[in-house]
Amino acid sequence: MKRLYFSFLLLITGRIICIAQDKIPFLSNLQAGQHAPLYTGYAAATVRSTFTPDQGWRFRYDTDSLNCDFITEKIGEVGWAINIGDHKWINKVEDMFIKPVIIVSYPDMVKFYYYPVKNVRIEAAMVVHSSSTTFWDIRITNEGVRNISLIIAPYIKIQKEVFRNINFSNSCREIIFEHIDRPDSWVIDHHIPYTESVRSAFRINTNVEKAGFSGYGFVNDNTFQSTNPKGDSAHLIAFRSIIEIHAGQTVPIRLSRVVQSQNEDVQKIEDEAKATDIYFVSDYQRANEKLFSKIPLPSFKDSVSEYLYWSACNMMRQGFLPAEGNLTNNYYVFSREPHWGWGHGGQVFHESISMLAYAFIDPVSAMNSQRVFAERQHANGYINYRTGPYLDEVIEYNGELTSSAPWYSWLNWQVFTITKDTSFLREMYQSSKRFYKYFTSHRDKDHDGLCEWGGEAILESVRDSKVAVWDQVGYPANFESVDLNCMLVMEARSLEKMAKVLELISEAKEWQADYQKRSAQINKTFWDSVTQFYYNVDMKTHQFTYKKKNDLKRKEIIGFMPLWASTATKKQAAALVKQLTDTSSFWRKYGVPSLAADDPYYDPRGYWNGPVWIQWDYLIERGLLQYGYRGIANEMVQKVKKNMTEVLRRDHELWEFYDPDSIWGGYHRTYIWAGIVNRMMMDVR
Numbered sequence: 001m002k003r004l005y006f007s008f009l010l011l012i013t014g015r016i017i018c019i020a021q022d023k024i025p026f027l028s029n030l031q032a033g034q035h036a037p038l039y040t041g042y043a044a045a046t047v048r049s050t051f052t053p054d055q056g057w058r059f060r061y062d063t064d065s066l067n068c069d070f071i072t073e074k075i076g077e078v079g080w081a082i083n084i085g086d087h088k089w090i091n092k093v094e095d096m097f098i099k100p101v102i103i104v105s106y107p108d109m110v111k112f113y114y115y116p117v118k119n120v121r122i123e124a125a126m127v128v129h130s131s132s133t134t135f136w137d138i139r140i141t142n143e144g145v146r147n148i149s150l151i152i153a154p155y156i157k158i159q160k161e162v163f164r165n166i167n168f169s170n171s172c173r174e175i176i177f178e179h180i181d182r183p184d185s186w187v188i189d190h191h192i193p194y195t196e197s198v199r200s201a202f203r204i205n206t207n208v209e210k211a212g213f214s215g216y217g218f219v220n221d222n223t224f225q226s227t228n229p230k231g232d233s234a235h236l237i238a239f240r241s242i243i244e245i246h247a248g249q250t251v252p253i254r255l256s257r258v259v260q261s262q263n264e265d266v267q268k269i270e271d272e273a274k275a276t277d278i279y280f281v282s283d284y285q286r287a288n289e290k291l292f293s294k295i296p297l298p299s300f301k302d303s304v305s306e307y308l309y310w311s312a313c314n315m316m317r318q319g320f321l322p323a324e325g326n327l328t329n330n331y332y333v334f335s336r337e338p339h340w341g342w343g344h345g346g347q348v349f350h351e352s353i354s355m356l357a358y359a360f361i362d363p364v365s366a367m368n369s370q371r372v373f374a375e376r377q378h379a380n381g382y383i384n385y386r387t388g389p390y391l392d393e394v395i396e397y398n399g400e401l402t403s404s405a406p407w408y409s410w411l412n413w414q415v416f417t418i419t420k421d422t423s424f425l426r427e428m429y430q431s432s433k434r435f436y437k438y439f440t441s442h443r444d445k446d447h448d449g450l451c452e453w454g455g456e457a458i459l460e461s462v463r464d465s466k467v468a469v470w471d472q473v474g475y476p477a478n479f480e481s482v483d484l485n486c487m488l489v490m491e492a493r494s495l496e497k498m499a500k501v502l503e504l505i506s507e508a509k510e511w512q513a514d515y516q517k518r519s520a521q522i523n524k525t526f527w528d529s530v531t532q533f534y535y536n537v538d539m540k541t542h543q544f545t546y547k548k549k550n551d552l553k554r555k556e557i558i559g560f561m562p563l564w565a566s567t568a569t570k571k572q573a574a575a576l577v578k579q580l581t582d583t584s585s586f587w588r589k590y591g592v593p594s595l596a597a598d599d600p601y602y603d604p605r606g607y608w609n610g611p612v613w614i615q616w617d618y619l620i621e622r623g624l625l626q627y628g629y630r631g632i633a634n635e636m637v638q639k640v641k642k643n644m645t646e647v648l649r650r651d652h653e654l655w656e657f658y659d660p661d662s663i664w665g666g667y668h669r670t671y672i673w674a675g676i677v678n679r680m681m682m683d684v685r
Contacts, residue, residue, distance in 0.1 A: 056337030325389030346388020381438030402455025563623025
C-alpha cells in the first residue's frame with residue numbers, strides 16, 4: 001500500500017485542516033460491518049489523558065440480540081433508541097433496516113452509520129476527548145421524499161451499581177448524577193489512586209420533550225414519570241426528543257458524558273459538558289491521520305492483514321498516558337477498558353516488548369517509556385518489577401528484591417535501531433550496563449557463571465501461573481534457567497552493539513567475551529542430546545533430575561530460546577526446528593504453544609501450560625530468521641495471524657493469549673503486548 005503523506009495548514013482559528021493528500025488512509029476509509037476483523041476499543045489521546053479518573057470505551061455494534069451501544073465494565077453504557085411512526089423502539093442491531101457499519105476508526109474515535117428504517121440514515125461519531133469527557137455527534141438524514149417525525153431517546157445505563165442523587169437542569173438538557181466505581185483488591189493493596197465516588201453529567205444539545213429514569217427497563221412512557229428524583233436511584237437515565245426532518249434534510253444532535261470526582265466543583269463538570277457542543281469531530285480525525293501517515297505499512301496481499309495491523313496500532317497507541325505523579329516521562333498501561341488495577345498500574349519489561357512495534361508509531365513515546373525504567377533505577381542498578389506514576393512495585397522475597405525478566409538492554413538496543421537516536425542510546429547504555437551487573441551479581445547464588453530466577457521467582461520469570469515445572473517439579477529458584485541465561489546472552493550482545501556505536505571498543509570486547517562464555521555454558525548445561533532439546537537443570541547437580549529421574553525434561557517454550565539468543569549451533573538449531581514443526585507437540589494450527597501439546601499438563605486455554613503467547617512466538621520467529629528458516633517463520637506468523645484476525649471478527653478484541661488449536665482469545669483483553677504481531681508481520685514481509 002502506498003505510503004500516505006499529508007500537507008496541513010494551521011488556520012487563525014486554530015483548526016487544522018488537510019489541504020492535500022495522496023490517498024485516504026486505511027482507517028479513514030473503512031466499510032467494516034459486523035464481522036470485520038477490527039479492534040473497537042477507544043480511549044483518549046495521550047495529551048488529554050490522566051491516570052484517574054480515566055475511562056475507555058468499547059463499541060458493541062455486531063451482536064444482533066443486543067443494543068448498538070458504547071460500553072464500559074464499571075461506569076455504564078451509552079446508546080440511543082429511535083422510534084419512527086410505529087411506536088417500536090429500535091436500538092437492537094437485529095431490528096435495524098441496515099446494520100451498523102464503521103467507516104472511520106482511530107485510537108480515540110469511531111464513525112459509523114446505520115439505517116433504523118428505510119430512507120433514514122444515522123451517521124454518528126464517538127470521540128473520547130479526554131480521560132473524563134466523551135461526546136457523540138449524531139446526524140439523522142431523511143433520504144426519502146416525505147417529511148418524517150421521529151423520537152430519539154439517548155440513554156445511559158448501569159447494571160452492577162446504581163445512579164444516585166439524580167438532578168435535572170431546568171431545560172432537562174443536562175442530568176447530573178452520582179455513582180460508585182469500586183476499585184479491585186489489587187488497587188487497594190497497592191495503594192493506587194482511584195476515583196471511587198464518581199459524579200457524571202449526561203448532556204444533549206437539542207430540545208427535550210421529557211427526561212427521566214427507571215429501574216432495569218428501557219425507554220417507554222413509564223421511564224419519564226419523574227424529572228425531579230432527588231435522592232432516588234436508577235439503573236437507566238434517558239432523554240426523549242421529538243425531531244421533525246424534512247425530505248433531504250440532516251438534523252445534528254450532540255451528546256456528551258463527563259465524569260469527575262464527587263470532591264470536585266460541580267460547576268466544572270457542567271462547563272466541560274457544555275464545551276463539547278463546539279468540538280469538531282474532523283479535528284480529531286485529522287490529528288490521527290497526521291500521526292498515522294508516518295507509520296510504515298508492510299505490503300499486505302489482503303485487507304484482513306491490514307485490519308489486524310491497524311487494529312494493533314490503535315490498541316497500542318491508546319495505552320499511552322503522559323508524565324504524571326512521580327514520572328517525568330510518558331508511560332503505558334496494559335489496558336484502559338476494562339479499567340482493572342493490575343492492568344493500569346504501570347510498566348514491566350515483558351510488556352515493553354511491544355515497543356519494538358510501537359516505536360514505528362511514535363518513536364519519542366517509545367524511547368520515553370524506556371526512560372521510565374532508568375528514571376526509577378536504584379543506585380545499585382536494580383530496577384523494580386513494575387513502575388508507574390504512583391507505584392514502585394519492589395517485591396522482597398527471601399531477602400531478595402524481585403525484578404522482571406531481563407529484556408532491558410535488548411529492548412533499548414532494538415528501540416535505538418528504529419529511532420537512530422544516539423542521545424537515547426548513550427543514556428540507556430549506562431542504565432543498561434548497571435542493570436546487567438546488578439542482575440548477574442544477584443542471580444548466581446552458586447557462582448558457577450549461570451543464573452537462576454530470584455526474588456519472587458515465579459513473577460520474575462514472567463511465566464507466573466500454570467507452568468509444568470513450577471507446578472509439578474519445584475520452585476524456579478532451585479534451577480539453573482535456560483531462558484534466563486539466554487536473556488542474559490542477549491543483554492550482553494546488545495550491550496556490545498551499544499558500546500560499538502558509542503565507540504567504547506574495550507567495553508564491547510568485554511561484553512563479547514561475556515556472552516560467548518555464557519553461550520558455551522548454555523550448550524554444555526541445558527542441551528539434552530537424547531531428546532535434542534533444551535531444559536532447565538537442578539542448580540546443585542546440573543542434572544535433568546530434581547525429585548524424580550528426568551522430571552525436568554518437560555518440553556516448554558523456553559527450550560527454543562537458544563534460537564532467539566543465537567547460542568545454538570547449526571546442528572542444534574536444525575534439531576530444534578524439527579521439534580518445533582512436529583504437529584503433535586509444538587506446530588499447532590494457530591501458533592506455537594507454551595507447552596508441548598503431547599505433555600499431560602497441556603491445556604490450550606490454561607495459562608503457561610498451552611496457550612499461544614504472542615510475544616514468545618515473536619522471539620521464536622526472530623530465532624528462525626537468524627538461522628535462515630524464513631519460510632517456517634512466515635508460516636508460523638500466518639498461523640498466529642489467522643487466530644488473531646478470526647477472534648477480531650468475533651469480538652473485536654486483542655487478547656493476552658490465544659488458543660493454539662481453535663479460534664479463541666483470553667483471559668484479559670486490550671492487552672498491549674498483543675501489538676507485537678505487527679512486528680511479526682513486518683519481519684517476514
